[in-house]
Amino acid sequence: MMNYNQVAEKLSQCLSTKRFRHSLGVSQTAIDLAVRFGVDIEQAKLAGLLHDCARAIPSNNLLPTAAAFGIVMNDVEYCQPVLLHAPLGACLAKKEYGVTDPHILKAIALHTTGGANLSNLEKIIYLADFIEPGRDFPGVDKLRSLALNDLDAAMLAAYDQSLHYVIEKGVPIHPASIEGRNYLLLQRQKTQCK
Numbered sequence: 001m002m003n004y005n006q007v008a009e010k011l012s013q014c015l016s017t018k019r020f021r022h023s024l025g026v027s028q029t030a031i032d033l034a035v036r037f038g039v040d041i042e043q044a045k046l047a048g049l050l051h052d053c054a055r056a057i058p059s060n061n062l063l064p065t066a067a068a069f070g071i072v073m074n075d076v077e078y079c080q081p082v083l084l085h086a087p088l089g090a091c092l093a094k095k096e097y098g099v100t101d102p103h104i105l106k107a108i109a110l111h112t113t114g115g116a117n118l119s120n121l122e123k124i125i126y127l128a129d130f131i132e133p134g135r136d137f138p139g140v141d142k143l144r145s146l147a148l149n150d151l152d153a154a155m156l157a158a159y160d161q162s163l164h165y166v167i168e169k170g171v172p173i174h175p176a177s178i179e180g181r182n183y184l185l186l187q188r189q190k191t192q193c194k
């Protein structure tokens with residue numbers, strides 16, 4: 001089993017400088033959120049570091065590599081293979097970096113689309129990817145402060161942001177993002193009805 005520094009060293013050789021710096025930013029932001037919300041810091045730190053490890057795979061190799069790992073794809077992933085870097089990241093984290101913790105692997109697998117009924121670790125990695133210090137987009141500071149106060153409110157804002165982006169680009173929406181957003185909205189409604 002590699003320690004964090006060994007993982008970071010290996011990852012730095014696979015990713016571009018820019019993407020490696022992003023990964024360190026996600027790892028640090030995930031630590032901050034983990035401290036804030038009582039999530040295991042080591043899980044957050046490692047999941048954040050490795051979340052984009054499959055970005056090293058050239059885009060024309062994503063489909064064949066995913067098929068080789070036995071990843072079952074839906075049509076949206078088939079049309080936008082870049083989405084596969086998330087589930088493939090979980091496969092590589094296990095195979096290349098020796099990560100066995102299923103919670104870490106799942107957080108990596110869901111970091112791009114989100115999904116229904118996420119654990120706090122999964123929410124933290126999804127959000128850290130959005131708000132790490134290297135990110136700069138309109139509304140990022142609002143999302144940063146929201147994330148430190150309320151994970152679910154920040155998740156909803158992040159889903160909205162990413163759906164706007166996907167609609168703007170005119171590409172299909174991944175069903176897991178819709179499920180994740182609906183889940184939070186319906187959960188909130190149920191609490192209000194009680």
Ligand SMILES: [Fe+2]
Nearest residue numbers: 051052111112
């Ligand atoms: Fe990613």
Ligand SMILES: [Fe+2]
Nearest residue numbers: 022051052129
């Ligand atoms: Fe990322």
